[in-house]
Amino acid sequence: MKKLLLATAVAALSVSAAHAAPTVYGKALVTVDYSDFDDESTTKLNSTASRIGFKGAEALTANTDLVYQLEYGVEIDSDNGGTVKGKSQNQFHSRDTYLGLSNKQYGTLVAGRLSAIDDNINYVSQTVGQYDGFNAAYWDGDRVNNAMAYFSPVYNGLQFMGMYAFKEDNASDLPTDAEAFGVGVKYEPANQPFRAGATYIKSGDFNTTRLSGAYDLNNQIGLGALYQISDLDKSDKENLAAVSATYKTATPWTAYAQAEMTSNVDGVDGKDAQRLVLGGKYAFNANATGHVYAGYSNLEQEGQDDKDGFGIGTGIEYKF
Numbered sequence: 001m002k003k004l005l006l007a008t009a010v011a012a013l014s015v016s017a018a019h020a021a022p023t024v025y026g027k028a029l030v031t032v033d034y035s036d037f038d039d040e041s042t043t044k045l046n047s048t049a050s051r052i053g054f055k056g057a058e059a060l061t062a063n064t065d066l067v068y069q070l071e072y073g074v075e076i077d078s079d080n081g082g083t084v085k086g087k088s089q090n091q092f093h094s095r096d097t098y099l100g101l102s103n104k105q106y107g108t109l110v111a112g113r114l115s116a117i118d119d120n121i122n123y124v125s126q127t128v129g130q131y132d133g134f135n136a137a138y139w140d141g142d143r144v145n146n147a148m149a150y151f152s153p154v155y156n157g158l159q160f161m162g163m164y165a166f167k168e169d170n171a172s173d174l175p176t177d178a179e180a181f182g183v184g185v186k187y188e189p190a191n192q193p194f195r196a197g198a199t200y201i202k203s204g205d206f207n208t209t210r211l212s213g214a215y216d217l218n219n220q221i222g223l224g225a226l227y228q229i230s231d232l233d234k235s236d237k238e239n240l241a242a243v244s245a246t247y248k249t250a251t252p253w254t255a256y257a258q259a260e261m262t263s264n265v266d267g268v269d270g271k272d273a274q275r276l277v278l279g280g281k282y283a284f285n286a287n288a289t290g291h292v293y294a295g296y297s298n299l300e301q302e303g304q305d306d307k308d309g310f311g312i313g314t315g316i317e318y319k320f
Helices: 002-020
Strands: 023-037 040-047 051-059 064-073 097-103 107-115 143-151 158-165 180-187 194-203 206-216 221-231 238-248 253-263 271-283 288-301 307-319
Touching: 158 194
Parallel strands: none
Antiparallel strands: 023 040, 023 051, 023 307, 051 064, 064 097, 097 107, 107 143, 143 158, 158 180, 180 194, 194 206, 206 221, 221 238, 238 253, 253 271, 271 288, 288 307
């Protein structure tokens, strides 16, 4: 009888554990980068946005699931967590980590440390390695602590989103300690060559508006664009404009070009930056991608000498 009870308990536990088992996923991206900027040359081994995560869902009712994600960034080339905007972070630093509810009819609400909703409105970025992210813009769809976000169901390609951040410890992500809120919309109709979206985020005296879209000319050529204006409560508003183009060849290679221009960098009137990156991605298979790229960047500020330079790099990326 005891053996039967034990076997029943183990079986029940196994079924429960299997039902709630999370999906393990991640990405490892390592590049070797050479740069010569303002007559100072360096060669570095970089880990870019490498991560490991656990996510899953648990059915609560027929239409509602509890959803969760625990995602952590890792620097696979060192034992530290690197820096974000000049601030050091720990190895296995928190990326998007949340707990929430997802309803088929009413949408998804999550709470935790989240990427700002404008991270979902970016149809232009192609760059990796030393050129990952935008060149000089203060705001780049950063993560926000103590945040909640809502995503509506998709209605014929149209989706609405919103976010709110409590006035707690947001200084590491937002430029102010005030509470924050944001609203956004994106339109991605099925079987159409175009996609577009817009967001607005405000925190105290800081606010930023982003518009982005993409258009596929055919099965080979795609175009993307993004415009962002940020008010940092300084001498002037920062403006970012970026465009990109991709060309998928008959081989595993996809070539791309990305150009960016940022005026009034960090809200400083007359401080401007430009960047052009040319690169290629080689798809070994669905999970492994090789990268090669070269770029030129320039920073100008009234009353100071211009700073410019170029860089080249290569690397490999693996997703699981």
